[in-house]
Amino acid sequence: MSGSEERTPLRVEGLSLLTSRDILLDRLSFAVEPGEVLALSGDAGAGKTLLLRALASLAPKGITVLGDIHIRGRRILVTQDGALDPLRPLGAQFTELLAHQSGMDERTALRRAAEALERFQVPAAARRLALHPHELGEAMRWRAALALAMAAEPALLLADAPAAALDPTQRVRLLSDLAAWTREAGTALLLAGRPQPDPIQADPVHSGLADRRLILAQGRLEAPEEEPTPAPPPVEPAPSGPPILSVRDLRVAFPLGRSWRGEERWLTVVDGLSIELAEGETLALLGETGSGKSVLARAILRLVPPVGGQVSWLGTDLAAAPPEAMRRARRDLQILFPDPLAALDPLMTIGAQLAETLESLRPTRSPADRAARMAEALEEVGLPTAVLDLHPGSLRPAEAARAGLARALLPEPRLLVCDEPAATLDGAERADFLALLQAIRRRRRLALLYATQDAAEGLRMARRGLVLLLGRIVESADSAVLAAGARHPYSRALVAAAGLVRPALHGDPPSPLRPPTGCALRLRCPLAHDGCAQVPPSLDPVAPGHRVACHVAQDEAQDGAQSGGKAP
Amino acid sequence: MHGPAGTDSHWRDGPWQKAGQRLTAHRPAAAGLTVLAALMLAVAAGLVAGGGPVGAALAAGHQSLTFALFAGLGGAALGLLWAATAVALGERAERAMMTPATALTGLPLALALPLAGGLLGPERGLAPMAVVTALIAAPAVAVVARDELRALLRREFLSAAQAAGIANGRRLRRHILPNAVLPLAAAAWTALPRALMAESLASLLGLGLPEGVTGWGTAIGAAARAGDAVALAGPALLLALTLWALHGVGDGMRLAFSTTGGHR
């Protein structure tokens, strides 16, 4: 027993952090064994960062640390920004660290550095060592920061929300590589989450990313309860009837100025998309940065001008709609923004903004009626009426999200467009908000367009899903079909990342300014063949209600259909 | 007026109050404001009391500060107008109007004032000099103000207002203008130290304020030529202190009010 305790890289007993007024962390006790991955989650402001800093002996001034922290061997803290020295090339940072920590000479250190980068699948690693951190993309910088930390062979690695700003497919891949390496090297890894849509906050244990999970709540550690697997949402009958919203060949592009040859250059963000939505139907738009999902959401409401195509609401083309018809359409079409706080005017009280919305969209209401409506809407989203007198600056993110929802509900819309509406929320608050949104949607029979990068969340919220890549649909099917058997490699990667399983896509997304020829996924796709570079795949049905834009998936489906036809 | 919300009961938490608190939380800004207030009082008192080297330095301060204030305000107004027009006229006009402004900020414009002073000759009046100073201060204000306006127009609450069907005129009045006040004030403020600096430099060379008007620069120049260290110290110190205070307040305003995150 004592022998194994000797080897435990981190053992914490009765650790408390106090300020003169507050208890920030209250008697925490835990240990991380060699090669173990411990995921630490908790709401925003629960003290994850503070705990990690205390473990690295970097507790801020004015904080008293009580209790015992036993650390055997070297520990390294990787902070939220993945701190690298901006002024020196990567190679120099590796050699300095390695010379300092293990007395390694420069040649060996550089070789070690290249090996470390290669473990994170960095191509041409040796050449990148000459680069400065700012010359690397965000993803590459994170790989370098984690490789630098691991090259020093720490016994304990403390990682504070690593790579939180990356897209899920990149991030989960990076974290899986890191976990695999720490397990192999016998390093204890403590991974903290952060207040963002966060795979670490999902359950990392089931997927094998982490071995154990602890939750930090109100300054104490809790083991996660065995959550009952959420009951599958009641199967709603597919809404039928004519489409209320129809989007045809929508194109949105932004001018980039002229090239040196004088041609206009455009960044195409939404590239000829078509969608139809029936009354009460729910549709998830799944995609990562640059997929065009949020621009699509905004273009539908005419918040960004499209350069081509058509959006019709109840048969009226919105581009040609006279102001009165547009006002009526705005009444029906409402939106939730990704940062609800930023979507409120900081200089006006919530009450003034709700009133302004009502006045503008329902001008015939009497003032007394308006006040009643506002009170009702606030009650529906679970906010006290006192919120009306507050300025947005005094709201917490969860309250701001609810205020945004109340404002969207005021004009009694029929379609709610959501652009990552819970992006600023975390943990329990996030789950509560999504449950509320779902309940309100059911009660009011709203149609829903739900844009998100979290495939699991999107597929839970909506009956049908569209996967978007560089402004095009690559797969469209019922949510259940996508969750269980997506056909497109990119959809599979998104679903895998949502379940914290290492996605099978290599490399980083291509720049939207220079998309690859042929299929947009070609450079990252594990199935790509020569044909993919020549002919862009078209979106074709592979099964009833299931369409895919991928050569390989379409061939497979055809083979399946043929062999299926022969079998009986 | 609009809805049941009364702003008065919450004035302590109001956004304007918070902005003020952010400004005074920045130490150099708080110190700068105090220094500026003290200087105003001292200059006013010096005018009344007069006499002695201190009184002379304070009296010179009256001329310098008044000139810098008017020329600076002129420059600020010009810069703001420049930026607002550029943004309002749309992308192409904006590029055409802002490229020269950006190019001008890269030039040592302060040298244009003594040049103008020389060209206008000893009979020059105050007004043309003030106009030239304003022109010198304007481009930098325009560049910062344009960035602020662009950042403001990208903010999400304007999209939200659009989604709420609020007409453009009303959106401008109720949402854009109020939110533009503080960031633009921060941009405009930079014209004051610039004007004071340009004027003092030109006056030091004897090519700034016309004859008969003695500013700090004039006093420093005269004392330097006479080799009078005591007469030089007063105006030099006051000028340095004022410039420091103006910059301190300007930095604080940028950090506290800027929409672009104060990265300039």
Ligand code: SF4
């Ligand atoms: S078309 Fe080719 S490159 Fe594109 S997803 Fe399918 S297999 Fe991959």
